[in-house]
Amino acid sequence: EVQLLESGGGLVQPGGSLRLSCTASGFTFSSYAMSWVRQAPGKGLEWVSVISGSGGTIYYADSVKGRSTISRDNSKNTVYLQMNSLRAEDMAVYYCAKERIILGASHFDYWGQGTLVTVSS
Amino acid sequence: DIQMTQSPSTLSASVGDRVSITCRASQSISSWLAWYQQKPGKAPKLLIYKASSLESGVPSRFSGSGSGTEFTLTISSLQPDDFATYYCQQYNSYSLTFGGGTKVEIK
Numbered sequence: 250e251v252q253l254l255e256s257g258g259g260l261v262q263p264g265g266s267l268r269l270s271c272t273a274s275g276f277t278f279s280s281y282a283m284s285w286v287r288q289a290p291g292k293g294l295e296w297v298s299v300i301s302g303s304g305g306t307i308y309y310a311d312s313v314k315g316r317s318t319i320s321r322d323n324s325k326n327t328v329y330l331q332m333n334s335l336r337a338e339d340m341a342v343y344y345c346a347k348e349r350i351i352l353g354a355s356h357f358d359y360w361g362q363g364t365l366v367t368v369s370s
Numbered sequence: 371d372i373q374m375t376q377s378p379s380t381l382s383a384s385v386g387d388r389v390s391i392t393c394r395a396s397q398s399i400s401s402w403l404a405w406y407q408q409k410p411g412k413a414p415k416l417l418i419y420k421a422s423s424l425e426s427g428v429p430s431r432f433s434g435s436g437s438g439t440e441f442t443l444t445i446s447s448l449q450p451d452d453f454a455t456y457y458c459q460q461y462n463s464y465s466l467t468f469g470g471g472t473k474v475e476i477k
Binding site: 284293294295296299308310311344349350354355356357358360361362363 | 371402404406408413414415416419425457459461462463464465466467468469470471
């Protein structure tokens with residue numbers, strides 16, 4: 250059974266930093282790209298970033314580019330999202346999601362339960 | 371980036387109704403479109419991929435159609451468990467983008 254478990258969310262002041270983690274199980278982690286998708290309170294879904302299975306290909310949404318870094322440790326089946334210079338508009342539930350297609354852009358066949366990031370002074 | 375526009379944003383319907391949700395892309399995305407269902411406090415669930423392929427385990431009352439720039443999600447006979455918010459997502463290219471969502475409410 251595929252499972253994705255996020256952690257690392259919490260309360261952070263504007264301008265602060267946070268590192269989110271997502272630990273996966275139930276599939277060959279290193280074969281699949283992993284994305285972070287966020288959802289602000291009462292709003293829709295927004296894709297944030299993706300990292301390929303090898304870690305060699307990375308993309309970011311313009312809204313987080315230059316402030317966030319995605320990485321993965323295939324020995325730990327874990328993907329990370331380091332977020333810096335956090336703003337009020339970054340407040341959201343952050344989901345990690347497994348992409349189904351191995352090469353190229355994909356849809357998401359599995360999602361974690363989400364971790365809440367609150368940005369407030 | 372490719373923009374995805376969903377309509378309507380809210381839909382009121384009764385159990386047993388046939389409902390359709392439309393998603394339009396700002397440029398052609400071939401058939402690289404997925405549909406998700408999300409209930410309050412839960413992660414999205416994949417329903418349809420490649421515009422019309424039904425995800426395993428999803429009831430056959432859900433169907434998808436379209437290609438290019440216009441797509442439709444249809445629920446043939448709305449069931450109590452189907453009241454939720456639905457999102458489309460294009461995966462023609464990065465940045466991946468979602469539609470704004472359609473909330474299906476009880477009439």
